[in-house]
Amino acid sequence: MREPGAFAGVLVGLALILLTDSERGLPVYLAIYNLFVFLFYLHHLSSVAWPPMPAPGTLFPALEHRDVGRWQAAEYCREHGVRGVIVLFLRGSYCADSRHQLSQLYTLLEDLQRQNVGLVLWSVQSEDRWPHHLLAPNTSQVIFQVRQLAQPVPALFAASNAAPLILHPWIKDAARPSAWLLDAEGYILWRELPATYRMPTTVATLRNQLFRLQE
Missing domain, CATH: 1.10.12 (Lyase 2-enoyl-coa Hydratase; Chain  A, domain 2)
Known part of the structure; x- marks a missing residue:
């Protein structure tokens, strides 16, 4: 910014x-x-190094929440009664582009509610590290909070020692910013892996991908 x-x-x-x-x-x-x-x-x-990532058409891997434990997309969809979920990984609260992306997600909430799609945000930081004014109130199927990945951070979605050097006394790891659209069974319908963390997925792109849940 x-x-x-x-x-x-x-x-x-x-x-x-x-x-x-x-x-x-x-x-x-x-x-x-x-x-x-x-x-x-x-x-x-600012470039992002991507290991071999799950491809569209495959099952999205389970994640480990620091406090809750194992998280699976299919269980989330059944619990919240949604027909799909958008999964976003945010680099960190210190990243201006991550904060900007988070603030723009407000404009997507109405579309998610109308089309009955969930939204799950992940980072390597706890929710209290993010500015509270960027977190929207919870709705019936959209829990607008940033979930914290358990340690050690998963190599697919987070990189060790990728945070700015000045922050290493407090935090060393950073999530690789990516976007995923999953169906109710947890299969990947679409993904975006940005080349640099300065260009996270836009809300317009996410909105334009929701049609895939109707196919």
Whole structure:
């Protein structure tokens, strides 16, 4: 969310230096170096490494909730009386893109209720680490909370030591941001595995995939 402004600031600074430093000295090289570092972060350090993931048409694996224990999509659908469920993995509360995605999910709740589809959110952090104003009240089939994966984190959906280095004294792992649409039996109808954690699945994309439950 902050990157467009930061990128514009870097380019403006580089332009000012190029216009004012007629000798093309050290300031120019420092500005270009900083721009290179910034672009390297955007396009490389934010990438997500994906192990072999469950494919559409296969059964979604069971997950371990830190407090409740084993979670299975089919049991969730039977318990809540829904005909399918969207499963989202959020990188972390420290990630601006994860918080933005969470705030945008408000606009999807009405569609989920109308089409009788559940929503389950996962992270490696507990719910109290997420801003409370981003968590909506529970509805009949949508429990709007961020569930915490049990330790050790599952390699498919979370990466060890993937959190920012500055946070390692408190948290080291990060969930791989992904989106899954499952039917009432827990089979995968659709998935999205973003190339970078800066581009999580949009609400519009999730809404457009709900038709798969009618096939």
